[in-house]
Amino acid sequence: xxxxxxxxxxxxxxxxxxxxxxxxxxxxxxxxxxxxxxxxxxxxxxxxxxxxxxxxxxxxxxxxxxxxxxxxxxxxxxxxxxxxxxxxxxxxxxxxxxxxxxxxxxxxxxxxxxxxxxxxxxxxxxxxxxxxxxxxxxxxxxxxxxxxxxxxxxxxxxxxxxxxxxxxxxxxxxxxxxxxxxxxxxxxxxxxxxxxxxxxxxxxxxxxxxxxxxxxxxxxxxxxxxxxxxxxxxxxxxxxxxxxxxxxxxxxxxxxxxxxxxxxxxxxxxxxxxxxxxxxxxxxxxxxxxxxxxxxxxxxxxxxxxxxxxxxxxxxxxxxxxxxxxxxxxxxxxxxxxxxxxxxxxxxxxxxxxxxxxxxxxxxxxxxxxxxxxxxxxxxxxxxxxxxxxxxxxxxxxxxxxxxxxxxxxxxxxxxxxxxxxxxxxxxxxxxxxxxxxxxxxxxxxxxxxxxxxxxxxxxxxxxxxxxxxxxxxxxxxxxxx
Amino acid sequence: xxxxxxxxxxxxxxxxxxxxxxxxxxxxxxxxxxxxxxxxxxxxxxxxxxxxxxxxxxxxxxxxxxxxxxxxxxxxxxxxxxxxxxxxxxxxxxxxxxxxxxxxxxxxxxxxxxxxxxxxxxxxxxxxxxxxxxxxxxxxxxxxxxxxxxxxxxxxxxxxxxxxxxxxxxxxxxxxxxxxxxxxxxxxxxxxxxxxxxxxxxxxxxxxxxxxxxxxxxxxxxxxxxxxxxxxxxxxxxxxxxxxxxxxxxxx
Numbered sequence: 001x002x003x004x005x006x007x008x009x010x011x012x013x014x015x016x017x018x019x020x021x022x023x024x025x026x027x028x029x030x031x032x033x034x035x036x037x038x039x040x041x042x043x044x045x046x047x048x049x050x051x052x053x054x055x056x057x058x059x060x061x062x063x064x065x066x067x068x069x070x071x072x073x074x075x076x077x078x079x080x081x082x083x084x085x086x087x088x089x090x091x092x093x094x095x096x097x098x099x100x101x102x103x104x105x106x107x108x109x110x111x112x113x114x115x116x117x118x119x120x121x122x123x124x125x126x127x128x129x130x131x132x133x134x135x136x137x138x139x140x141x142x143x144x145x146x147x148x149x150x151x152x153x154x155x156x157x158x159x160x161x162x163x164x165x166x167x168x169x170x171x172x173x174x175x176x177x178x179x180x181x182x183x184x185x186x187x188x189x190x191x192x193x194x195x196x197x198x199x200x201x202x203x204x205x206x207x208x209x210x211x212x213x214x215x216x217x218x219x220x221x222x223x224x225x226x227x228x229x230x231x232x233x234x235x236x237x238x239x240x241x242x243x244x245x246x247x248x249x250x251x252x253x254x255x256x257x258x259x260x261x262x263x264x265x266x267x268x269x270x271x272x273x274x275x276x277x278x279x280x281x282x283x284x285x286x287x288x289x290x291x292x293x294x295x296x297x298x299x300x301x302x303x304x305x306x307x308x309x310x311x312x313x314x315x316x317x318x319x320x321x322x323x324x325x326x327x328x329x330x331x332x333x334x335x336x337x338x339x340x341x342x343x344x345x346x347x348x349x350x351x352x353x354x355x356x357x358x359x360x361x362x363x364x365x366x367x368x369x370x371x372x373x374x375x376x377x378x379x380x381x382x383x384x385x386x387x388x389x390x391x392x393x394x395x396x397x398x399x400x401x402x403x404x405x406x407x408x409x410x411x412x413x414x415x416x417x418x419x420x421x422x423x424x425x426x427x428x429x430x431x432x433x434x435x436x437x438x439x440x441x442x443x444x445x446x447x448x449x450x451x452x453x454x455x456x457x458x459x460x461x462x463x464x465x466x467x468x469x470x471x472x473x474x475x476x477x478x479x480x481x482x
Numbered sequence: 483x484x485x486x487x488x489x490x491x492x493x494x495x496x497x498x499x500x501x502x503x504x505x506x507x508x509x510x511x512x513x514x515x516x517x518x519x520x521x522x523x524x525x526x527x528x529x530x531x532x533x534x535x536x537x538x539x540x541x542x543x544x545x546x547x548x549x550x551x552x553x554x555x556x557x558x559x560x561x562x563x564x565x566x567x568x569x570x571x572x573x574x575x576x577x578x579x580x581x582x583x584x585x586x587x588x589x590x591x592x593x594x595x596x597x598x599x600x601x602x603x604x605x606x607x608x609x610x611x612x613x614x615x616x617x618x619x620x621x622x623x624x625x626x627x628x629x630x631x632x633x634x635x636x637x638x639x640x641x642x643x644x645x646x647x648x649x650x651x652x653x654x655x656x657x658x659x660x661x662x663x664x665x666x667x668x669x670x671x672x673x674x675x676x677x678x679x680x681x682x683x684x685x686x687x688x689x690x691x692x693x694x695x696x697x698x699x700x701x702x703x704x705x706x707x708x709x710x711x712x713x714x715x716x717x718x719x720x721x722x723x724x725x726x727x728x729x730x731x732x733x734x
Contacts, residue, residue, distance in 0.1 A: 430572045437532050437568075438586035438642065439560035439593070448585065452576030452625070 029086040035059060038187050041086050045156045045190075048163055058176035058186035065180045071343040072372040072404055073312045075285060078250060085188045085221070148204050150234075151196040155223050158194035165196055169227050173256035173293045173320070181252040181314075182289040185221045189254070192223040197232040197263075206462055208237040222253040228263035230296065235266040237465055249274075251310075252287045261296030261323065266304070268461050270469050273309035278338045278367070283311025290317035294326035294352070302329040303346070304460045306469040311340060316374065318347035321355035321383075328357040331457040335473060336369035336401070345375040345406075350386035350416070359390040362454050365401035366477060372404040379416040386413060392422040395453050397446070397477070425453075446477055483548050485510050485650050485681040486531070491542035492706075493530050500526040502706030503542070508650070511678040515692055515717060516685045518703030519725040524685045525569060527703070528654040532566040533559050546650065560586075561593035563649030567639040567656045569685075574626035579638070580608065582626050583645055590646060611644045615671045633664035640671035651675070652683045657691035669694030689717040702728045 029040060038059045042052040067078070145152050151162060159166050176186040197203050228234050251273070257265050267290075276283025286309075292301035303317040313336075319328030330346035348357035357377065365371040371394070379386045394403035405422055427449050435445035451458070451470055458466045486508040493501040500523045508514055518524050530537050531544065533556035544551040551559060574582070587607075588598040599607075605622075612619055617637060627635050636656050643651050653672070657665055672682065672695050684691060692700070692714060700716040701708045702725075709728050710716065720728065 425575070428572070431574050433534060433556065434568065434572045434574070435582070436556040437560050437566050438582065438646070439557050439589035440582070440585050441557050441589070444585065444589075448577050448582065449574060452574070452578070452581075455576060 028084050031084045032081050033059075033083070033085060033188065037085050041188055041190060044086060045159065047156075047159055050163070050167055051159055054171065054176065055187050058183050059188075061177050062180070062183040062187055065183060067180050071314050071374075072370060072406075073314060073341040073343050075312055075341075078285070080184075083250060086190055144204060148201055149198045150201060150203050151194065152207050153194055155189075155192040155194045155225065158225075162194075162196070165227065166194070166225070169225055169256070169258055171256075173258060173291050174254050174289050179289060181287040182254050185223060185252045185254045185289070189221040189223040192225075192253070193236075194224070195226040195234060195236065197228045197234045199229045200231040201229075202232065203234040206235045206237055208239070220249070220251045220253070222251075224253070224255040225258075226256070226265055226267070227258045228260065228265045228299075230260045231262040232260075233264045235268070235462065237268045237270075237462065239270040239272070239465075239468070249284045250287070251284055253289070255288070255290040255317075257292035257301055259292065259294050259296065259299035259301050259323075259326075262298045263296060264300040264302075265292060266302045267292070267317075268465055269303075269305040269307070270461075270465060271305065271307045271309050271313075274311075275309050275338065275340045276311040283340070284309065285312045286310040286315065287312075288315040290315065291320065292318065292328070293320045294323050294328060294355070296326075297323040297352070298325045299323045300327040300329075302327075302331075302460070304329075304331040304457065305333070306454075306457070306461070306473070307332070307334040307342065307344060308473060310342075313340075313342040313344050315344045316346055318349070319357060320349045320351065321357060321386075322351045324352040324354060326352050326355045328355070329460075330357075330359045330361070331460045332360070333362045333364070333454045333457045333469070333473070334371060334373075335364045335477065336366070336371040337477060338367040338369060340367075340369045340371075342370070343372045343374055345373045347376040348378070348388060350377075350379040350383040350388070350413075352383060354385040354387075355383055356387045357389075359388070359392070360456055361390075361392045362457055363392075363394045363403055364397065364450060364453070364477070365394065365403050366397035368400045370402045370404070372406060374406040374408075376408040376410070377418055378408075378410040379413050379418070381412045383413050384415050386416045388416075388418045390418075390420045392420070393453070394422075394424045395450065396424065396426045447473070450477055484508060484545070485512075485547060486683075487543075487545040489543045491527075491530070491544060492540045493526065493537050493542075494540065495536055495538065499540070500537075500706055501530065504703075504707045505542075506701065506708065508681045508683065510649075510681055511676075512698045513676065513682045513684065513695065515697040515700045515714075516683060516703060517687070517689070517700060517717060517720060518709075519729070520687075522703040523706040524687075524703055525654055526706075528566055528569075528652045528683075528685050531559075531652055532556060532564065557589070558593075561590050565643050565646055565648035565651045567636075567643060567651065567653035569654040569656075569658065571627045571630075571635040571639055573628050573630075575628050577626050578622075579624055579626050580605070580622040583608065583622075583642060586642070586646060608641075608645060611641060614674060615641055615644060616667060617641060632659040633661065636660060636668055637664065637671075640668055644671060644675060647675075647680075649679065650681050650683070652685065654685045655687060656684070657686055657688065665691065666694060689721045692717050704728050 029037060038055050042055055174182050176183055195207060226236060257267060259265050273284040273286060294301050301319050307313055317330060321328050328348050334342050334344050336342045346359055359375055361373050363371040363373055373392050377388045392405055396403055403424055407420055409418055411418060432442055432445050436442060450473060458469060461469055484507050488504060488506040491501050491504045492499060516524055526537060530539060539552055584604045591598060608622055609619060627638060639656060656668055697714055700712055700714055702710045702720060
């Protein structure tokens, strides 16, 4: 009764549940970055020569680059010499062949996250390539995938076992010169996932990876490459949580998707990295480059993301719509609470004739957070009949947060049809009182309103993931109103 | 035991005192009408009983079935059985009407130590109730009050009341802005819920609702307290003589 109903920001507080550090001895490189570090990483991975050369080219180019400053985020300068660029669980040498052989501590970690790996794998028929720190530890359902001819393995394994595919597609969507963070990733990335779906194959299950950042002070540089050959179909799920810690952690991942003629890739992300405490201390810096190339005619790439974590998010999953009649989609929910800063959105580059794209972005800001949508729709002169529909909605909780929209449109073909819709709304004290008068607690009311706001995006997620995403959103906004 | 027992209630916002020592007793099964001119404190009374945090209670007591209502949060009051039909029901875009109602029903059931009902059971109850109120089933699938007409919003309040089966229902100007058909439908809904175990407080500006829902008692509010109480004939008298008559009586 004593709280001011306008004081909506005071409910924004719940401690991060996934904050813990698993005590597994890590085999790490000392902090610092030079050519020797790049060579050491490549050597640790037993990489072929072409990889090392590519990494070194990237490193040398990175030295000439400036960290970008255009995003609507603020953070103290990152000292790249204070970061350790490689860390692997000690059990690296003896990679477990089945879940029974997995370090029980690791399984415990997953349990704490509410993700019992074996349960998930068994019940849901999901193949899980779990990335723990920088080395993949458990890979399941390989046989079923093998029968279908699908390659789903740690990136480092693909480099060894399928060098011709790696050499052909790596860097073909995100060149090593692309941007500061992608270039850094190219030089020092430690591992990630690799997927190849052969011609005409519909991948028999959802592919899923859980990322975790664990060893202290270790930047995490993931590299994911997914190739859908002609007429194939694959759905890939990525979810993350991280333990609580004090220092800021840098994460600069790169994801490249290639869809050839008539192929379809659906990439879904639920991101829950430690956002920092209520003063913004200790959260993850997430600078990610995600790009899909609809290389063939009638191909389709769909990004769906639910972003609740990280102190800073800098992320623009994009589609290059090269093929005629190709389709790009971006469905996003981005939550920023407390001192979180998010600058996220997408780029749709229309090159092919009659290429179409859809953007649905839902931004939720609470506490003192700043949430920016930045989206580019570019129609090239040859993209006759291109179409785009963008819907960009912001929901504000409380009085101290901000929502910003930066839409960019560059249309160089007169036949293009581009639509942009945007709304901004606020959870009002009246709405909350109405729900409470019906017996619904304030937090449940906020969850209900937020989930209602996001449902267009949630329905794009695979069922199991949608439930998880909804729960995650509820946790992220618990205490958001008061 | 009285359903509602208000003694010497003083409440207001900031420096303004709106209720200036109001007392009221409501027994189970009774229907009370609270009337009065604009600014007399009718809606404030409804909001204070529901627990709206903008209103500060400065003196007096409010008991509901013997419990001190003032120390309960709004949602606890609702779960105990208090329902407020809002004068201006708020829109909640994107939230399904059925979803909100089911959450409300289950919050109440949980509070009473009962198991939650599932979507099928809920829909069965909701459809039966809507039939009784002569409402279109499509109502359930719309956003809460989203794009509803004034009449639809008020009917939706009655629907919620019927499904939640409160012990004490306070209907704040549920009749305002309704055409005659909607008024009759709303009145039928209220009458259908009259029950020896349930009490209803109708806050209204005009007497016309009382042609359809016959109150046991009528109270006239003036300057934040009850100036006059009587049976339904008081409402008719009021209609005839206007509120000045009460104001004069109050200040006399």
